[in-house]
């Protein structure tokens with residue numbers, strides 16, 4: 001049986017092994033591991049890629065969101081609107097800042113936050129909206145930013161799944177007041193360990209994030225505010241500098257694969273994601289909806305196809321939010337999605353022929369019953 005991996009980082013890394021090895025040698029010989037030239041260079045290169053002026057390398061994507069909220073002065077007593085169906089990090093960042101995450105339902109068609117539902121969730125305590133560009137498709141940022149402007153709210157993009165995605169010709173990361181990226185290894189742009197970044201056009205905000213991420217210090221041993229230790233390290237920055245020039249090519253390959261998925265999976269029994277007109281997604285994940293998911297999953301797995309669920313439990317249903325959940329509005333769409341979403345293999349490692357095999361097996365699975 002030929003296994004089709006859900007994700008295969010080894011194949012991707014093999015294709016650029018010499019450059020990664022050279023990056024490691026460069027950093028090792030420099031003996032500079034924290035806050036050196038590699039991070040500074042990556043920050044320049046990634047902010048240019050996103051089309052904004054400022055980038056701060058931080059420890060991971062969760063910290064990136066948290067640090068932006070702190071730098072915006074958001075904390076206890078404040079409410080922040082978050083999608084009801086995101087990865088839990090979006091919520092945890094709000095909680096860690098001391099603020100309250102308020103769930104907003106997505107549109108079931110795009111899986112992204114519903115702008116009309118945002119309007120209904122705003123209270124006098126609301127300070128910010130965190131749209132997530134879920135699975136690599138930009139959220140519908142024009143109406144979201146219009147509501148934010150009108151109601152005096154900040155917009156913080158969670159772009160952890162959307163490196164390189166476009167909305168109306170603009171990069172994810174350049175669409176709100178600030179954006180958070182993750183370079184977790186499995187992301188479209190991934191380090192060989194943890195990493196993250198904040199990008200923004202706002203110089204003053206960038207300065208505050210940089211200070212907070214480095215022990216609240218601008219000058220060594222002078223600590224102006226109570227900060228954190230959350231820095232992208234030199235080695236990860238060097239690896240990311242190797243990978244960034246390949247990102248567009250890898251994303252283009254993901255688009256080719258998804259075109260194939262769309263062409264082959266036109267079946268009533270399979271719910272395909274809807275792409276909005278302004279969006280050019282980068283397909284971090286390719287998520288379909290199927291009935292009898294457990295059975296379909298088992299069939300694919302037994303046939304050697306790696307499939308996963310993003311995400312099986314909405315944040316508000318998780319143990320982490322057991323208490324708060326009682327006072328939250330029910331989220332029927334997030335619940336329904338968590339019951340039937342299924343993520344199919346995708347990534348630079350995958351061939352069109354392999355996508356064809358996955359489609360054949362998936363169609364077999366949904367058409368057979370019992």
Ligand SMILES: *Cc1c(COP(=O)(O)O)cnc(C)c1O
Pocket residue numbers: 060061062063086087089090132158160161181182183184194195196
């Ligand atoms: C991965 C991810 C994060 C968190 O990133 P880490 O680097 O793992 O902390 C946040 N939000 C979303 C939507 C993610 O997919």
